[in-house]
Amino acid sequence: MSRKPKVVSELAALTKRIATADLAYHGQDTPMMTDAEYDALRLRVKEILAAHPELVADATAVEQVGSPAAAGFGKWRHRVPMLSLDNAFAAVDFVEFEARIRRFLGLKTDNVLDFVAEPKLDGLSISLTYEQGKLIAGATRGDGFEGEEVTANLRTLRSVPETLTGEAPERIEIRGEVLMAKADFLALNAAQAEAGDKVFANPRNAAAGSLRQLDARITAGRPLSFFAYAMGEASEEIAGTHWAYLERLEAWGFTVNPLRRRVSGGAEAEAFQTEMAETRAGLAYDIDGVVYKLDDIGLQRRLGFAGRAPRWAIAWKFPAEQAVTVLRDIRIQVGRTGALTPVAELEPINVGGVLVTRATLHNEDEIARLDVRIGDTVMLQRAGDVIPQILGILPERRPEGATPWVPPEFCPQCHSVALRPPGEVVRRCTGGLICPAQTVERLIHFVSRGAFDIEGLGDRTVAEFYEDGLLKTPVDIFSLAMHEAEIAVREGWGKLSAANLIRSIEARRSIGLARFIFALGIRRIGETNAKLLARNYGSFAHWRAQMLAAQMVGSDERLALGSILGVGPAVAEELMEFFAEPRNIEALDALAAVLTIEDAAGAGADSPLAGKTIVFTGGMATMTRPEAKARAEQLGARVTDSVSKNTDFVVAGADAGSKAKKAAALGLTVLDEAGWRELAGLPPAEV
Numbered sequence: 001m002s003r004k005p006k007v008v009s010e011l012a013a014l015t016k017r018i019a020t021a022d023l024a025y026h027g028q029d030t031p032m033m034t035d036a037e038y039d040a041l042r043l044r045v046k047e048i049l050a051a052h053p054e055l056v057a058d059a060t061a062v063e064q065v066g067s068p069a070a071a072g073f074g075k076w077r078h079r080v081p082m083l084s085l086d087n088a089f090a091a092v093d094f095v096e097f098e099a100r101i102r103r104f105l106g107l108k109t110d111n112v113l114d115f116v117a118e119p120k121l122d123g124l125s126i127s128l129t130y131e132q133g134k135l136i137a138g139a140t141r142g143d144g145f146e147g148e149e150v151t152a153n154l155r156t157l158r159s160v161p162e163t164l165t166g167e168a169p170e171r172i173e174i175r176g177e178v179l180m181a182k183a184d185f186l187a188l189n190a191a192q193a194e195a196g197d198k199v200f201a202n203p204r205n206a207a208a209g210s211l212r213q214l215d216a217r218i219t220a221g222r223p224l225s226f227f228a229y230a231m232g233e234a235s236e237e238i239a240g241t242h243w244a245y246l247e248r249l250e251a252w253g254f255t256v257n258p259l260r261r262r263v264s265g266g267a268e269a270e271a272f273q274t275e276m277a278e279t280r281a282g283l284a285y286d287i288d289g290v291v292y293k294l295d296d297i298g299l300q301r302r303l304g305f306a307g308r309a310p311r312w313a314i315a316w317k318f319p320a321e322q323a324v325t326v327l328r329d330i331r332i333q334v335g336r337t338g339a340l341t342p343v344a345e346l347e348p349i350n351v352g353g354v355l356v357t358r359a360t361l362h363n364e365d366e367i368a369r370l371d372v373r374i375g376d377t378v379m380l381q382r383a384g385d386v387i388p389q390i391l392g393i394l395p396e397r398r399p400e401g402a403t404p405w406v407p408p409e410f411c412p413q414c415h416s417v418a419l420r421p422p423g424e425v426v427r428r429c430t431g432g433l434i435c436p437a438q439t440v441e442r443l444i445h446f447v448s449r450g451a452f453d454i455e456g457l458g459d460r461t462v463a464e465f466y467e468d469g470l471l472k473t474p475v476d477i478f479s480l481a482m483h484e485a486e487i488a489v490r491e492g493w494g495k496l497s498a499a500n501l502i503r504s505i506e507a508r509r510s511i512g513l514a515r516f517i518f519a520l521g522i523r524r525i526g527e528t529n530a531k532l533l534a535r536n537y538g539s540f541a542h543w544r545a546q547m548l549a550a551q552m553v554g555s556d557e558r559l560a561l562g563s564i565l566g567v568g569p570a571v572a573e574e575l576m577e578f579f580a581e582p583r584n585i586e587a588l589d590a591l592a593a594v595l596t597i598e599d600a601a602g603a604g605a606d607s608p609l610a611g612k613t614i615v616f617t618g619g620m621a622t623m624t625r626p627e628a629k630a631r632a633e634q635l636g637a638r639v640t641d642s643v644s645k646n647t648d649f650v651v652a653g654a655d656a657g658s659k660a661k662k663a664a665a666l667g668l669t670v671l672d673e674a675g676w677r678e679l680a681g682l683p684p685a686e687v
Contacts, residue, residue: 007048008570009424011055012524013339013363014045019526040389042087055568073148073212076139080173080232082127083144084308085291085315091270094292097314098266101294104303104311106624114295116242117272118229118260120315122286123179124208126150127232128160133168135160140212143450143527144308153211154178156220159227161253168252173232176254180207181284184223203286225285228254241295262295273316280318289317302623304630307528320381323356324394325349327376330361330405334413336441337523338428342367342405344390349380356380359390363425364407373402413437440466442521446474450527451519452508456501464490474519475590480505510596513540520588524574532566534600536638538611540592547579556644563640608679610636615643617660618653620673622685625653631680643668651676 018041049055088094098113107113125141138154139147154160157178180188185203188210192199200206210222228249231238239245246256259276263269269292276290294300294312303311326347333341342361349356359380361367370392372378377397380388411418411429413436420427429435443462447454454477457465465471470483480487481502488498511519518530525533537543549557550572561572578584614637616625623631628651629639643650643662650663650670663670677684 006423006425007052008055009421009426011045011048012570013426014041014048015524015526016335016339017041017360018045043089055570073150073214076127076137076142076147076149078127078139078142078145078147078173078232081144081305082125082141082147082175082232083305083310085313086309087289088314088316091266094266094269094314094316097292101299101303101311104624104626105299112264114262114264115269115292116246116260116295117263117269118257118291118293119276119283119287120289120291120317121177121179121227121229121257122202122204122288123177123227124204124211126154126176126178126211126226128154128174128176129171130164130168130174131171133164135162148212150211152216153213153219154226156216157224157226159225159255164252166251169234169236169238171233171235172238173234174228174249174252174254175230175232176226176228178207178211178224178226179203179285180210180222180224182286183284188222226255227257229256229291240297242293242297242300243295245297263292269316277318287318289315291315302627304627304634306630320389322391323349323380323388324377325356325380327372327374327378327390329374330367332408332412334411334429334435334437334441336438336445336521338411338430338435338438340408340411340418340427340429342407344372344378346378346380356388359388361390364405364420364427365425367405371404373398373404375399375402411435411437436466439472443471443474443477445521446519447477448519451515452477452511453515454508455504456497457504473587473590475587475594477505478509478594509594510598512598513538513543513600516540516591516595516597517543520578522574522578524571529567529571531600532564535636536564537600539599540597544588547575548585551576551580556646559642559644560646563642563644564638607635607681609649611638612636612648613638613640613646614649614651615640615647615659615663616651616653617643618656620651620653622673622677628676628680631682635680649676649679 086097088097101107101113102109102111127139127141127147128135129137129139135151135155137149138151138160139149141147155162180203182203185200185206188206189199200209206222207224210219210224213219229246231245239248243262246260250256259279261272263272269290273290276287280287292314294303300310300312305311327344328347329345330342331345333343335341342364344359344361346357346359361370361372370390372390372393375398377394379391379394381391407420407427408418410416414429416430416435418427418429429438440463443466444459446452447457447462457477462471465480470480470487471477484498484502487493487501488495512534514527514531514534517525517533518527533543537546546557546560549555550561552558558572561567561575562569609632614632616628616632616639619625620628632639640647643659643666645666647663647666647668650660650668651673652660652663652670653673660670671679674684
């Protein structure tokens, strides 16, 4: 299938917006778009990937969950990742969800699938760890792998038991949602406003802001509740079905949603969805849909996860709210890659209790499609957060003299020419290194939470330090200690804050390889692809050497890069362009000289497949190919699609064909299905 530059560009813009929205929502409790707009972004990504599966590696932000743990709290590593859910918006989506389960497991259509339906709570995801029945830790989701340790705050909630009632396993992680009731939210905002303090956008943000307090006494004074609904790690088998697990949670003393219900198939799920949509307004707390989980836990384990979400669960979302307001202006934001993004400035309007003032207009094609002009009355769509999606205009309300918006020909920051490459939807500044917006945005990205996570170097500080000549390149960050005295006398600073900044910088002189790669800001290399590259290359020195060697088209190193499952041609091209620029190599080496870049620790490090490269070919009788690949990746293997001298194992099923022949010619280890199961720690298949 040929690659379409316009589609590639659109996908890159979509994934960047998703990553930015995730950080704002999960990491800063300040959502920048509505649930509906966010869901629409992910839906569009799915549509693109369905039509262009070769671009799957470009959708890096789609795999990202939450945001990195915030500074100020201790870090807590989740033994089992806290991931997210795929979405459904209509009955047809649920039917396809069931069909995917059957295809993955090889089940016939007459196999009835039972689900547990639970209202989707709109709060802050939390994991509680109990040992010997006693609470030892509580943490936020964070980025799904590492969260903020907020145990002291969680102990103030009556609905979080200190000790589990009755018999409990030696160790168990219990997961759920901290939320605030609608009436309590309104009362809190009234009290905040009267005191002249910050008011919250919605109950979800109020709950998150109340829990993530450095002073647990503030949390204790806020009306928060905890609903339990999921399990992370457990030292023993708890239940055979999700329904039975929820009953165990109640027996241990947790609040479990009383509206949950067992449903069989799409018709019953659709009926429950309708019932919850009609009930929603009268509930004491916010819900934005219903979560459907396959009841059989054994089948859940077989299905496992695909990227950011389990294959055995789905969130069926409710339709969005709508409103009408006036578009006051269209202004341009310049991103770190030079992308010029138009943003709508709106007449403030209250939609479902939230004041809406801005919305992204994506790109000039979207503005042309909507035919939106300054002064137009626009229709908005919102489902629980702050910035909405613009659905269209009300042409009968258009003011006289309103003219079509003209995209800028020059960058508003550096006045360089702004060009729109053929086939792309994004207009970009050509200023490159001379454009302050791009330079500052790259520096901001470098110190962001998913990258070096340097406390004290916020967006404004980076911009000010850049303007005053203290920062020009990333390596300059690690020379700021020479300017500590100068920083201390700056407005808003002092000796203590300057010293704290330098300590934060020094603490980041040691960094993991994945975070380092992500921090470089290479286009299309989001956190997911950075982790993938780190896991495959292991060390900075090896990655650097392999990328330089891969510059030669047809080299083994170039072929090895292209064979990594998840790295598509577009990602490989961006890496090659980055390493082809001598100034980038100089910047890399300058950073490596002042940093300790830690080797990557792969998943399943103690398994016989850890760090090995494996290829599956031919049909399998005891499991589907997707299930086998998922199992291999869980055990730390690198699954690729092509056989080379660097391949460690080839699993050859029925009608293996040319790949098995090539493996034999190269003298590689070829396994049949029984050998694969033994290597993967799976029991022998029943005859």
